[in-house]
Amino acid sequence: MQLDPNIFFLVFLPPLLFLDGWRIPKERLLRDRWTVLELALGLVVFTVLGLGYFVHWMIPSMPLAVAFALAAILSPTDPVAVSAIAKRMPIPGRLLHILEGESLLNDASGLVCMRFAVAAALTGTFSLTAALGTFLWLALGGLFIGWAVTWITVAAKNWVFRHFGEEPGAQILISLLIPFGAYLVAEEFRCSGILAAVAAGVSMGYAEQSGQALAVTRVRRNAVWDTVAFAANGIIFVLLGEQLPQIVTGAVRVVRDTGHRDVAWLGVYVVAITAALALLRFLWVWASLRFTLSRASRRGGTPNIPSWRLIMAASLAGVRGAITLAGVLTLPLLMPNGDPFPARELAVFLAAGVIIVSLVSASVGLPRLLKNLEIPPEPSQQAEEDRARAAAAKAAIEAVELALREAAGTKINDLYPEAGARIVELYRQRINGLSKTGDDGVHQRKLEAIERRLRLSALRAERNEIYRLSRAHRVSEETSRKLVSEIDLLETRFSTP
Numbered sequence: 001m002q003l004d005p006n007i008f009f010l011v012f013l014p015p016l017l018f019l020d021g022w023r024i025p026k027e028r029l030l031r032d033r034w035t036v037l038e039l040a041l042g043l044v045v046f047t048v049l050g051l052g053y054f055v056h057w058m059i060p061s062m063p064l065a066v067a068f069a070l071a072a073i074l075s076p077t078d079p080v081a082v083s084a085i086a087k088r089m090p091i092p093g094r095l096l097h098i099l100e101g102e103s104l105l106n107d108a109s110g111l112v113c114m115r116f117a118v119a120a121a122l123t124g125t126f127s128l129t130a131a132l133g134t135f136l137w138l139a140l141g142g143l144f145i146g147w148a149v150t151w152i153t154v155a156a157k158n159w160v161f162r163h164f165g166e167e168p169g170a171q172i173l174i175s176l177l178i179p180f181g182a183y184l185v186a187e188e189f190r191c192s193g194i195l196a197a198v199a200a201g202v203s204m205g206y207a208e209q210s211g212q213a214l215a216v217t218r219v220r221r222n223a224v225w226d227t228v229a230f231a232a233n234g235i236i237f238v239l240l241g242e243q244l245p246q247i248v249t250g251a252v253r254v255v256r257d258t259g260h261r262d263v264a265w266l267g268v269y270v271v272a273i274t275a276a277l278a279l280l281r282f283l284w285v286w287a288s289l290r291f292t293l294s295r296a297s298r299r300g301g302t303p304n305i306p307s308w309r310l311i312m313a314a315s316l317a318g319v320r321g322a323i324t325l326a327g328v329l330t331l332p333l334l335m336p337n338g339d340p341f342p343a344r345e346l347a348v349f350l351a352a353g354v355i356i357v358s359l360v361s362a363s364v365g366l367p368r369l370l371k372n373l374e375i376p377p378e379p380s381q382q383a384e385e386d387r388a389r390a391a392a393a394k395a396a397i398e399a400v401e402l403a404l405r406e407a408a409g410t411k412i413n414d415l416y417p418e419a420g421a422r423i424v425e426l427y428r429q430r431i432n433g434l435s436k437t438g439d440d441g442v443h444q445r446k447l448e449a450i451e452r453r454l455r456l457s458a459l460r461a462e463r464n465e466i467y468r469l470s471r472a473h474r475v476s477e478e479t480s481r482k483l484v485s486e487i488d489l490l491e492t493r494f495s496t497p
Contacts, residue, residue, distance in 0.1 A: 015197075026202070039285075048075060065118075066117070066347060122336060145199075149200055171217045281318050393430045393431050400423050
């Protein structure tokens with residue numbers, strides 16, 4: 001299968017970057033914005049320069065511009081891979097959020113750097129002044145277009161739904177089209193479609209805070225987007241596997257052109273590049289940390305100095321994933337004169353090898369680095385969560401009381417007080433439980449956990465019984481589907497602590 005790089009870029013990258021920008025915690029990103037920017041921008045440039053020259057020195061047959069393109073596409077880290085690893089080991093929460101914020105922004109900066117490197121490889125010329133001006137136009141234009149496309153689309157959508165009613169399917173379809181629209185509009189104006197997709201996702205996160213969408217829309221949309229993200233990441237790796245025989249053949253040919261007859265040199269190249277990436281990242285993280293501590297000291301603060309093992313963990317956790325694969329597969333197939341793009345198969349093979357080795361290294365090395373590690377204390381969010389829940393419960397009680405007053409003149413007004421009292425009592429129990437502290441608070445949370453487990457057991461028993469009745473043809477399929485859907489929503493609610 002011959003993959004058109006432009007089509008591949010359009011189909012897979014906008015939704016993945018859009019979803020990352022949509023779901024990343026914005027307040028935590030802003031809290032550590034300088035650290036994130038140092039990693040997402042400074043480290044990318046540092047990696048492109050250092051790794052590019054290293055790869056060209058190690059593989060002279062790979063042109064310098066292609067080596068820079070490979071280094072640029074290897075510089076972004078993958079938030080999905082980091083989050084998957086974090087589920088199995090105690091990565092500090094703040095470090096995890098910094099890594100996720102970095103991966104969101106360095107996707108864009110790395111892919112933009114790759115674009116410059118590929119252009120230099122195709123044309124044979126490079127101007128630093130022109131590159132800086134182009135970068136500003138690409139970055140600022142892409143960010144603005146992504147923001148504008150999202151807000152215009154959301155405003156138009158909300159107006160239509162206010163006047164004609166909301167359809168969940170239409171909401172989901174619009175959310176799926178926004179990243180592609182932002183990407184295509186930005187590319188039409190010669191701006192960065194990558195940054196436009198990221199900015200569109202971040203803007204979507206802020207726009208959704210208005211809470212205008214229906215609850216059923218949010219539930220269905222989250223399910224659809226989870227499926228899209230899973231499928232897009234999976235298809236990228238499937239396409240890599242489909243292309244792998246041809247890629248290996250081309251990589252072996254390039255290795256033999258360098259004077260090596262043994263194909264084992266391919267493995268040597270992969271390990272050497274992975275080690276160089278880890279070393280460059282360690283050096284930058286260490287220098288960035290010293291700069292941050294120095295800045296905090298000048299302001300009169302007393303920052304906690306993290307252990308060297310934590311710095312090593314931050315370096316090792318920078319794993320590569322689907323974005324790197326997507327980017328490297330978009331390298332052009334041909335030069336302007338019709339010749340094959342130099343060392344393309346080798347670049348794709350090296351990128352795939354680095355992804356695998358970095359994932360394995362992080363999975364094996366991080367548990368050992370983080371074992372019995374003293375983690376700097378982080379502020380607890382439990383009190384903030386309790387305050388929010390109590391405030392929401394008070395607002396709910398006020399809403400129920402208002403509904404009772406409005407229903408005072410209805411024919412069934414004698415039933416409203418009883419139903420309202422039952423609902424209000426549930427919210428008052430929640431407020432009383434959240435107001436407890438110390439041993440009482442611990443006891444209350446243990447009680448809630450036990451209650452949650454019992455509710456889940458009861459709901460699962462309900463669902464199994466409904467399925468049994470359906471199999472015995474004692475209830476219709478339509479009724480069974482409706483009841484199971486209701487139980488699934490309740491189970492989802494109680495499964496989230």
